[in-house]
Amino acid sequence: xxxxxxxxxxxGFGALTARALARAGHTVYASMRATTGRNxxxxxxxxxxxxxxxxxxxxxxxxxxxxxxAGAAVAHIVAAHGALDVLxxxxxxxxxxxxxxxxxxxxxRVYDINVLGTQxxxxxxxxxxxxxxxxxxxxxxxxxxxxxxxPYLGPYFAAKAGMDALAVxxxxxxxxxxxxxxxxxxxxxxHGTNHFxxxxxxxxxxxxxxxxxxxxxxxxxxxxxxxELAPPDADVAEVAAAVVRVVDTPHGKRxxxxxxxxxDDGSEVVSVVADRIRxxxxxxxxxxxLLHPHR
Numbered sequence: 001x002x003x004x005x006x007x008x009x010x011x012g013f014g015a016l017t018a019r020a021l022a023r024a025g026h027t028v029y030a031s032m033r034a035t036t037g038r039n040x041x042x043x044x045x046x047x048x049x050x051x052x053x054x055x056x057x058x059x060x061x062x063x064x065x066x067x068x069x070a071g072a073a074v075a076h077i078v079a080a081h082g083a084l085d086v087l088x089x090x091x092x093x094x095x096x097x098x099x100x101x102x103x104x105x106x107x108x109r110v111y112d113i114n115v116l117g118t119q120x121x122x123x124x125x126x127x128x129x130x131x132x133x134x135x136x137x138x139x140x141x142x143x144x145x146x147x148x149x150x151p152y153l154g155p156y157f158a159a160k161a162g163m164d165a166l167a168v169x170x171x172x173x174x175x176x177x178x179x180x181x182x183x184x185x186x187x188x189x190x191h192g193t194n195h196f197x198x199x200x201x202x203x204x205x206x207x208x209x210x211x212x213x214x215x216x217x218x219x220x221x222x223x224x225x226x227x228e229l230a231p232p233d234a235d236v237a238e239v240a241a242a243v244v245r246v247v248d249t250p251h252g253k254r255x256x257x258x259x260x261x262x263x264d265d266g267s268e269v270v271s272v273v274a275d276r277i278r279x280x281x282x283x284x285x286x287x288x289x290l291l292h293p294h295r
Contacts, residue, residue: 002136002247003081005029005074007064007121008091010042013140013186013239017090018046020240022055024248027081031062031073064091064117067124074124086247087125088138089118089163094199096219098211099154101202107155110200114159118166126174133295135179136254138246139167140239143187143259146274147267150222151215156199168278171256172290180293182246182254185271187261188226189236226263234262252293 004021008014009030018030030046032039043059050057062073077084093113095102118139129135142160149157164183171181202208238260246254257275259268282288 001025001027002085003027003077003083004086004088005031005077005084005125006088006090007031007062010039014090016237016240017088017243018057019049020244021247022050022057023053024244027056029058029060029077031060033063035059035061064120065112067120070120070124078128083132084125084128086136086138087121088140088243089121090140091117094156096152096199097202097208098152101204101207102155103203106202110155110159111162115162115166118163129179130177133178136247137170137179137181138243139163139183141183141185143185143261143265143267145267146270147265152219152222172282175290175293178293178295180251180254181256183257184239184242184246185257185259185267186239187263187265189234229263231262
């Protein structure tokens with residue numbers, strides 16, 4: 001069984017995945033910000049789940065916007081277990097509204113959480129994995145990276161695309177350290193997570209109002225139509241189950257990318273082509289050994 005760290009695990013995909021992995025027998029650190037503040041109820045819920053189900057689910061303070069926090073969290077795990085086996089990048093923040101209405105600083109914050117946050121945690125966790133010549137990094141992406149992209153989600157979509165690009169590059173750069181990469185790609189789940197409910201809004205109300213004159217109620221229309229695309233039995237827990245399957249697959253045999261997209265926005269079709277071209281290009285330039293982890 002593995003020792004696992006998952007970021008952004010106070011609710012949504014993160015909390016569900018942490019519980020599913022713990023049920024599967026792993027030691028899971030569900031990390032989040034403000035464990036003694038606004039996320040104290042999430043900490044209590046996780047402790048109750050661990051007790052009631054007799055599993056090894058623990059919570060841990062980790063703010064992906066702080067390198068010191070990431071380093072302290074990883075150090076805590078290594079001190080307790082000797083090593084970290086699996087890192088799951090799940091922390092993220094969604095914003096909604098006309099893209100022009102976001103200040104550069106607001107967009108930078110979205111990037112800071114969704115993109116730079118993964119880099120901070122990688123810089124804390126990867127040295128140990130590289131030294132051991134073993135590990136798994138799982139990235140929770142978004143079908144918006146390559147699928148249909150409705151408007152009013154531009155900064156979030158751009159950040160998720162940036163994270164996906166990092167994940168693809170890291171996969172090749174970690175392969176010779178025998179560290180495996182899997183990208184799990186959820187589609188638009190409009191129920192079962194707090195993504196839309198907790199999404200940020202732009203501060204520039206003047207620009208928002210100008211767009212509202214031409215795009216009145218657009219975000220509500222997008223949310224409604226995304227919900228209509230999904231089949232009635234779409235369950236956000238499918239994302240957690242997919243992560244468990246990835247983690248439990250033998251090392252070296254894990255899929256590079258897995259889609260869970262009940263709305264079927266086309267992302268999987270595009271990703272199959274993009275990932276094939278990546279593999280063919282690396283082969284053409286004599287770097288096909290980077291397509292799989294190895295010693």
